[in-house]
Amino acid sequence: MADIILASASPRRRELLALAGVDFAVKVADVEEVIPENASPDEVVKSLAIQKASAVAQENPDSIVIGSDTVVALDGVILGKPRDEEDAVRMLKTLSGRSHTVYTGVAIIHGEKTSNFCEATEVVFNSLTDEEIRNYVATKEPMDKAGAYGIQGKGCVLVEKIVGDYFNVVGLPVSRVYRELKSFI
Secondary structure, X not given: OOOEEEEOOOHHHHHHHHHOOOOOEEOOOOOOOOOOOOOOHHHHHHHHHHHHHHHHHHHOOOOEEEEEEEEEEEOOEEEOOOOOHHHHHHHHHHHOOOEEEEEEEEEEEEOOEEEEEEEEEEEEEOOOOHHHHXXXXXXXXXXXXXXXXXXXXXXXXXXXXXXXXXXXXXXXXXXXXXXXXXXXX
């Protein structure tokens, strides 16, 4: 069986893939991310996942390579990682009391075979007070997270409900990845 490589620096993706019982190595993709012009959020994450997986697959042609990317989108507009604490506050105020979508794109490559897909999960935020937002931002947790929150951490209290795959919001739709991987093995 071919080795499996996760082309991601994300500790959350590592944890999720390990949780699924997958034996893998990590090799971070060194690519300049190119976002297609006028692309929808699902097209963006699929494209970035392919870019990351392809870069690592070129250097490891005998391995099965998994690349992934996650974005948060509100009304079709991608919210990236906050630039600073004030940007995190702004994002969280925008998400407060509203529904948004988390998109995770995945690419699995082994030789000539490729699977490229996107999972989308709807997340509904509670209506948040300014104090709740400032207290959460003060934890520093939002600073490296798309949309300025982590559902698997202290940000769990911000979320009223989700519709779809919880693990997708964390950063990897692990059940779908596991099922797709089976077709490569």
